[in-house]
Amino acid sequence: MEKRVVFDNRWLPYLLVAPQLLVTFVFFFWPAGQAIYQSAFIPDPFGLKTQFVGFGNFEYLFGNRFYRESFFTTAVFSVLVTVSAMCFALWLAVLADRVIKGSGTYRTLLIWPYAVAPAIAGVLWLFMFNPFTGIVAWSLSQFGYDWNHNLDGGQAMALVVAASAWKQISYNFLFFLAGLQAIPKSVIEAAAIDGASFARRFWTIIFPLLSPTTFFLLVVNVIYAFFDTFGVIHTITQGGPQQSTTILVYKVFADGFVGQDLGSSAAQSVVLLVLVGILTVVQFRFIERRVHY
Amino acid sequence: MKKFIAAGVFAALMAGVAPATAATQIDFWHAFSGRLGELLDEQVSKFNASQSDYVVVATSKGNYSETLNAGIAAFRAGEQPDILQVFEVGTATMMAAKGAIKPVYEVMAESGLPFDQSAYLAAVTGYYTTTDGEMLSLPYNSSTPVLYVNKDALTAAGLDPEMDLSTWDKVGTALDALKASGSKCPMTTAWQSWVHLENLSAYHNVPFATKDNGFAGLDTELALNGDVQVKHIETFGQWAKDGKFIYSGRRNEGGATFRAGECGLFTESSAGYAGVKNEATFDFAIRPLPYWSEVDGAPQNTIIGGASLWVMEGQTPEEYKGVAAFFNFLSSSDIQAKWHQDTGYLPITMAAYEATKASGFYDENPGTDIAIIQMTGKAPTANSKGLRLGSFDQIRGIIDEELEGVWNGSKTAKEALDSAAVRGDELLRRFEQANR
Numbered sequence: 001m002e003k004r005v006v007f008d009n010r011w012l013p014y015l016l017v018a019p020q021l022l023v024t025f026v027f028f029f030w031p032a033g034q035a036i037y038q039s040a041f042i043p044d045p046f047g048l049k050t051q052f053v054g055f056g057n058f059e060y061l062f063g064n065r066f067y068r069e070s071f072f073t074t075a076v077f078s079v080l081v082t083v084s085a086m087c088f089a090l091w092l093a094v095l096a097d098r099v100i101k102g103s104g105t106y107r108t109l110l111i112w113p114y115a116v117a118p119a120i121a122g123v124l125w126l127f128m129f130n131p132f133t134g135i136v137a138w139s140l141s142q143f144g145y146d147w148n149h150n151l152d153g154g155q156a157m158a159l160v161v162a163a164s165a166w167k168q169i170s171y172n173f174l175f176f177l178a179g180l181q182a183i184p185k186s187v188i189e190a191a192a193i194d195g196a197s198f199a200r201r202f203w204t205i206i207f208p209l210l211s212p213t214t215f216f217l218l219v220v221n222v223i224y225a226f227f228d229t230f231g232v233i234h235t236i237t238q239g240g241p242q243q244s245t246t247i248l249v250y251k252v253f254a255d256g257f258v259g260q261d262l263g264s265s266a267a268q269s270v271v272l273l274v275l276v277g278i279l280t281v282v283q284f285r286f287i288e289r290r291v292h293y
Numbered sequence: 294m295k296k297f298i299a300a301g302v303f304a305a306l307m308a309g310v311a312p313a314t315a316a317t318q319i320d321f322w323h324a325f326s327g328r329l330g331e332l333l334d335e336q337v338s339k340f341n342a343s344q345s346d347y348v349v350v351a352t353s354k355g356n357y358s359e360t361l362n363a364g365i366a367a368f369r370a371g372e373q374p375d376i377l378q379v380f381e382v383g384t385a386t387m388m389a390a391k392g393a394i395k396p397v398y399e400v401m402a403e404s405g406l407p408f409d410q411s412a413y414l415a416a417v418t419g420y421y422t423t424t425d426g427e428m429l430s431l432p433y434n435s436s437t438p439v440l441y442v443n444k445d446a447l448t449a450a451g452l453d454p455e456m457d458l459s460t461w462d463k464v465g466t467a468l469d470a471l472k473a474s475g476s477k478c479p480m481t482t483a484w485q486s487w488v489h490l491e492n493l494s495a496y497h498n499v500p501f502a503t504k505d506n507g508f509a510g511l512d513t514e515l516a517l518n519g520d521v522q523v524k525h526i527e528t529f530g531q532w533a534k535d536g537k538f539i540y541s542g543r544r545n546e547g548g549a550t551f552r553a554g555e556c557g558l559f560t561e562s563s564a565g566y567a568g569v570k571n572e573a574t575f576d577f578a579i580r581p582l583p584y585w586s587e588v589d590g591a592p593q594n595t596i597i598g599g600a601s602l603w604v605m606e607g608q609t610p611e612e613y614k615g616v617a618a619f620f621n622f623l624s625s626s627d628i629q630a631k632w633h634q635d636t637g638y639l640p641i642t643m644a645a646y647e648a649t650k651a652s653g654f655y656d657e658n659p660g661t662d663i664a665i666i667q668m669t670g671k672a673p674t675a676n677s678k679g680l681r682l683g684s685f686d687q688i689r690g691i692i693d694e695e696l697e698g699v700w701n702g703s704k705t706a707k708e709a710l711d712s713a714a715v716r717g718d719e720l721l722r723r724f725e726q727a728n729r
Contacts, residue, residue: 044727045386046393047369051726060723066716132478132541132550150542151701238543238690241697257362259687260386261723 032273038266045260057267066243067251067268074247077161078225085165085221086214089172094202096173097180107177114170118231125163126236149237153244156237160245163236164229172217179213180206211291219283226276248272319615320374321351322367324360324600328567329434332635340622347615357383357600358686364605368393373605375612376619378433380600381420382685385507387603388429389683389728395604395613397620398427403610404617412642413624416594416668420679421601424508430601431620434638436564437595437664438488438582440464445575446557450474454576460586461528464558468537471557478556479537483545486692487598488560488582489525490517495677496584497521498593507681511725515682515717517692518710521588526706530699540700543693562598563664566637570658579660581667593677594668599638639665683724688717 007013039057043050061067096106113121128136129149137147149156183206191201207214230249233239239246239254246254248268256265325333330353337351354360357380364377379387387394401408410418410428421430444454450470457463464480471479482488494501499521504513532538539556541547551559552572560582569577584592602623604616622628629645632638634654640646646665649655655662671677682688695713698704704712 042723042727044390045365046390048390048392049728051729064719130546132555133553150540151697240543240690240694241701242694242703254687254690258358258690259684259720260362260365261684261687261720261727263727264723 035266035269035273038262039270041266042261042263045262053263057263058271061264061267061271066246069243070246070248070251073157073244074226077157077164077229077245077247078222080157080161081164081168081225081229082218082221084161085168086172086217088165089169089217090176090214092169093173093176093180094206096177110173111170113167114174116167118164118167118228119235121163121167122232122235125159125166125232129159149241151241153241156241156245160229160233160236163232164225167232168221168224172221175213175217176210179210183209208292212293215283215288215291218287219280222279222283223276226272248275316346316348317609317611317615319347319349319376319612319619321349321376321378321602321619322354322360322364322374323351323378324354324357324380325378326353329636332632336623336628336632339628340619343622344618347618349615349619361386368605368607371607373607375605375608375616377603377605378600379430379603381435381598381679382682382689384421384430384601384679385681385683385685385724388681389511389724393606394429395606395608396427396429397431397602397604398429400604400613400617401428401620404614406617406621408617408621412644414639414641414643414646414665414669416673417597417639417641419673420597424505430603431623432597432601432641433599433623434564434632434636435597435599435601435641436562436638437597437668438484438492438560439563439660439663439667440580440582441551441559441561441565441569442578442580443551443554443557443559443573443575444578445554446471446476450476450557454578458558458580459583461525461583462586464583465528465532467558468532472535472537476557478539478550480532480558480560481539481541481547481550481556482559483547483561483565484598485540485543485696486689489529489696490522490692491680492582492595493522493525494519495596495679496582496593497588497591498674498676499588500676501680502682505675506679507683508675508678511683511721511728513682513721515688515714515721517717518707518714521585523706523710525585526696526699526710530702530706533700534702538700540697543690562637563639563661564599564637566658566661567635579663581663592667592670594671594673596677596679597639597668634661637661639668682717682721683728684720688720691716691720 040052040054041050042053042057092110096103096110099106116124128134129147131137131148131150140147147155149159187205188201191205196204226247227249229247230253233245233247233250234253237245239250249272252265252268252272255261255268321337323333333351337349341348354363360377361379361383364373364379367373398408398410410426413428413432417432417435418428421432422428440458442454442458447454447456447467451474452467452470456467458467468479491501494517499519500506500516502513502515502517504510507513529538533540541550545561545565547556547559548561548565548568550556551561552569554573554575566579581592582595602620604613624642626642626644626648629640629642630648630652633640633645633649640649650662692713695704695709699706699709
C-alpha cells in the first residue's frame with residue numbers, strides 16, 4: 001500500500017501555514033510592496049500631495065555620483081566586517097574550546113559584547129578614538145601617529161569596521177563554539193593518534209565539518225553588515241568624512257529621515273531589496289555547494 | 294477590598310476637587326531633555342497652575358530630527374499634537390506644508406488675545422515670518438554664534454587678554470601668537486556651517502542663497518560660493534593647515550576641548566554659555582563674532598539657530614484657544630527673562646531683555662548680552678533675516694562634507710564651496726518638485 005504524507009482535509013494545511021503566511025505578508029510583502037509603489041512618486045513629507053514620476057527617482061539616484069560610490073563603500077565595508085568578525089570569532093572559539101580550566105568564564109566574557117546595543121557600541125569606540133580626548137588616539141600620538149577620523153576617510157572606515165565587527169564577534173563565537181563542540185571527538189582523536197598536527201587536524205577535519213555553521217554565519221554576517229550597522233555609523237561618523245562611510249542603508253536613512261525625501265528613500269529601499277535578493281541567491285547557489293552537511 | 298474602596302473614594306474626591314479633568318488638553322511635543330527639559334517642564338507646570346481651562350502636556354520626542362519625524366508621522370496618521378517644536382532648519386519644510394500647519398498669527402487673531410508682533414525682537418522673529426512680516430511660528434529657543442575667549446591661554450601666549458578681537462585679521466594675529474607659544478588648539482568651532490557660512494553671509498550682508506535666502510520662493514539656489522565666503526573658508530583652510538584652526542567635528546564636539554582649557558578661541562552658540570560657565574576652570578570672556586573689516590556694511594547682524602513652536606492643523610477651536618493662551622504665557626516678560634538667564638538663549642521680546650538688564654544680570658554675568666546686541670545692532674536685511682531652504686538639514690550635511698575636504702587639504706575653498714552649491718541645488722530642486 002502506498003504511504004502518502006498528505007493531509008486528508010483540503011483546508012487544514014492552509015490553516016496551519018496561515019499564521020506564518022500572515023506574518024510574512026504583513027511584515028514583508030506589504031511593506032516591500034509599499035516601497036515599490038512609493039518609489040514611483042515624489043511625495044511631500046506630510047503626505048499632502050504627491051506626484052507620479054515613474055522611474056524618475058531611480059534616474060535621479062543613479063545620476064548621482066555619490067550614490068554610485070556608495071555601492072563600492074558598502075562592498076568594502078561588508079567584506080571587511082564579515083571577514084574580520086568571522087575570523088576573529090573562529091580563532092577565539094578554537095582557543096576557548098581548548099581551554100580546560102575556567103572555560104565558562106572565558107565564554108561568558110566573550111559573549112558579553114553581543115548584549116551591547118549598536119549605538120552604545122559606537123559611542124564606546126568613539127570615546128576611545130576621539131582625536132582629542134580618546135585614550136587610543138592619545139596612545140597612537142605617543143608613537144607619532146596622527147589619528148583623526150573626522151578628516152581621514154580611511155581611518156573613519158577602519159573605525160566603523162572595527163566597532164561593527166567587535167559587536168558581531170560574540171554572536172559568531174557562540175555559533176562557532178557550538179559547532180566545534182558538535183564535532184565528534186573520536187574523529188579528531190583518531191587523527192591525533194595517526195600523528196596529525198593540530199593545524200592539520202583543523203584544516204582537514206574541523207574546518208570542513210564546521211562548514212554548515214560557517215555558511216550560516218556568512219549569510220547572517222552579510223545581512224548584519226548591510227542592515228544592522230546603521231547605529232554604529234550614525235554615532236561614529238554620520239557617514240562622513242566626505243561620504244567615505246556612507247553605506248547604502250545609511251543613505252536610505254539620511255534621505256528619508258534627515259532630508260524627508262521619501263521618494264528617493266523608497267527607491268533606495270527597492271534597490272537594496274533587489275541587491276540583497278541577488279546576494280542571497282549567489283550565496284545559496286554557489287557557496288552552499290561547498291558545504292558538507 | 295477596603296483599600297480599593299478607599300482608593301476609589303479618594304479618586305472620586307480628587308476628581309471633584311480638581312476641575313482639571315474637564316480642562317482641554319494641549320499636546321506639546323518637544324526635543325529637549327536633561328536640564329533644558331526640566332526648565333521646559335517648569336514653564337509648563339507654571340502655566341497649568343496659573344489657570345484651569347487648559348492642561349498642557351509636554352512630551353519629549355528625542356532630538357530635533359526625531360521630533361520633526363514624529364510630528365510628520367503623527368500628522369500622516371491623524372494623531373498630530375497641537376504644538377510641535379521644530380528646529381530652524383526645518384522651517385522651510387513646515388512652511389511648505391500648507392494644510393498641516395496653522396500660522397501663529399492666525400491662531401492668535403482667532404483667540405482674541407492681545408498679540409503685538411512688534412513686541413518681539415525683529416531679528417529673532419524674522420526667521421519665522423512671511424515676507425509680509427506675519428508670524429508663522431513662535432520663536433522658542435533662539436541663539437546666535439559668539440566668540441568665546443580663553444583669557445588664560447591668551448596671557449600664556451604673551452597677549453593682552455583684553456585685546457581687540459573684533460575682526461578676523463586681529464584674530465589671525467592672536468592665533469599666530471598662540472601657535473608660537475605652543476598651543477595645540479589655538480582655535481576651534483562648533484556648527485561650522487551655521488557659524489562660518491550661514492552667519493558669515495548674514496553678518497557681511499551677502500546672500501547665502503538667491504530669492505532672499507529662500508524667503509521669496511522655492512526656486513532658490515545656493516549662493517554660498519561668493520567672494521566673502523570663499524575668502525573666509527580659504528583663510529580657515531590655511532589656518533587648519535598651519536595648525537591654528539583645529540577641526541573637531543560637525544556638531545559641538547569642540548566644546549569639550551574648549552571647556553577643558555585646551556583651546557584659545559572658540560566660536561559657538563550663545564547658548565553654550567551655561568556649559569562653559571559650569572565647567573571652565575580658566576578665566577573666559579564672550580566677544581562678538583569677528584568680521585572682515587574690508588567688507589562694506591559689515592558687521593550687519595547675525596542670524597539665529599534653535600527652534601520655534603509650530604501649531605498643527607486639524608484641532609478643535611477650543612484647543613487653539615488654549616495654544617494661544619499658552620503662547621501668550623510663554624511670551625510674557627518674566628517667563629522669557631528667566632528662560633534667557635537660565636539657558637543663555639535669547640529673550641524673544643524686548644521687554645524681557647529690558648527686565649534682565651534692570652535686574653543687573655548682565656553686570657553679574659558679563660558677556661551674556663553680547664548676543665542680543667549683535668543681533669539687534671542693525672535692522673535685518675533680506676540677506677540677514679534668516680534662511681528658508683528645503684532639505685536644509687541634509688544640505689548642511691553636504692556643506693560639512695565639503696568643508697572637511699578643505700580642512701584635510703584635499704580641496705581648495707573655491708572647489709569645495711562650488712561643489713556644495715551644485716550638490717545642495719540638486720536637493721533644493723527635489724524639494725521644489727515635492728512641494729510644487
